[in-house]
Amino acid sequence: MNKILRLLLATLLSVCGVAVTTAHPASAALASGTVLTSTAATLPAELSALATGKRVQYVTTSITGSITTSTGLVLTPKTGKKNKVVAWAHGTTGLAYQCAPSINQSVFWNEARIAVAELLSRGWTVTATDYPGLGTAGPHPYLIGNPEARAIIDSVKAARNLDSALSTQYVIDGHSQGGQGALFASQIAPSYDGNLVLKGTSAIAPVSNTDILVPLIPGTEGQGYLVMALYGLNAVDPSVQPLTILAAPAKAKLGVLTTGCLNEILAAYQNLTASQLVVGGTVPNSVLAKFAQYDNPAQTAPSAPILIVQGTDDEAVPYFITADYLIPQLQAYSQPVQFEVIPGATHDTSVILSADLVADWIATRFS
Structure with missing residues (x-):
């Protein structure tokens, strides 16, 4: 067998x-x-x-x-x-x-x-x-x-x-x-x-x-990390939809996630403003709660x-x-x-x- x-x-x-x-x-x-x-x-x-x-x-x-x-x-x-x-x-x-x-x-x-x-x-x-x-x-x-x-x-x-x-x-x-x-x-x-x-x-x-770290990212050179993290959440929780969270300028660059690796992803997103990265410039609290649920060690x-x-x-x-x-x-x-x-x-x-x-x-x- x-x-x-x-x-x-x-x-x-x-x-x-x-x-x-x-x-x-x-x-x-x-x-x-x-x-x-x-x-x-x-x-x-x-x-x-x-x-x-x-x-x-x-x-x-x-x-x-x-x-x-x-x-x-x-x-x-x-x-x-x-x-x-x-x-x-x-x-x-x-x-x-x-x-x-x-x-x-x-x-x-x-x-x-x-x-x-x-x-x-x-x-x-x-x-x-x-x-x-x-x-x-x-x-x-x-x-x-x-x-x-x-x-x-x-x-x-x-x-x-x-x-x-x-x-x-x-x-x-x-x-x-x-x-x-x-x-x-x-x-x-x-x-x-x-x-x-x-x-x-x-x-x-x-x-x-991450629920404390993520709100600090929009508008910084590390914005590519946040884009990747949203897709990481989506991989295990389809209720998290990156396309509804990311702003249009950020969505226009999503191809780099499949064609590039870290350095290319960071370069693609580093110069966007917070509002160009995520809708309204901030990540919704409901998504922050998902980050805390799945990403944070020391819960047990x-x-x-x-x-x-x-x-x-x-x-x-x-x-x-x-x-x-x-x-x-x-x-x-x-x-x-x-x-x-x-x-x-x-x-x-x-x-x-x-x-x-x-x-x-x-x-x-x-x-």
Whole structure:
């Protein structure tokens, strides 16, 4: 029966435009983390000296609980014990298929390469999900916490399905969108990760409290983030209709969401006024409530120690959002929370400047 189910899924994925090129043993049922394809990956130069890589397509779970797929990388260090796993969760890259870091090195951001290189240098296997909708067919549920979290955890399951010698112990390390997903993963891990053991979660400049953050965006250079976030909501809640929220000048630029990735999207929207971005210049309160419902971490208890890193000059996730809101929310629970502030660091340089600090913290979790 498992073989039949796998063949049916392969057929469905093919119909949806997802190529299935490598079959794996039928005994590895269609549970989350089941590896559907595995091929050698070409890595950025900064990583190829440290690791060998596989690009995998694996089963994960949508927000409704149905089967979906994600792609990503499994990076095996060339030196070290290799058996501990760190799941890297990347920051925003875009919404379209081509914005998956595993197939598009131009969106495997420099700060991500530095962070992942440090993890590999410590001898840890690194998984790096693309999230559903990036590198696979279908919409990307951008900033929707639970699908991100499941894809992150399932990347670890996928790695262990490829290499049973890997430990059940893992740590999650994420930036921006990935930091938000990492925090959600800590919340759902006890009910979702099976026999895995989450030892800690590091989140660098994590997106949080979007109902407070979103009203600050119209009229700023970060307006493309809001457009993407509206479509992320629409992917899981059709009652949110971006075409009724966006103003005409913003709607005229929507093609960039499918033809470009983050930098192109930000450039397309950065010079609009608030009223050119959204009708009336403000996002309706009903939509802000949806952002809070789907996007905000810390609504339930984390399951492992947490490290939060935040730069004071962050232009995408303002320092006060993390310091004044997220940190107290996390501290209300029982897990220890370490808050590291990096004076003068921006959204991206906070990752670079904290690479050693984060890796040291992870080493302590594994020890």
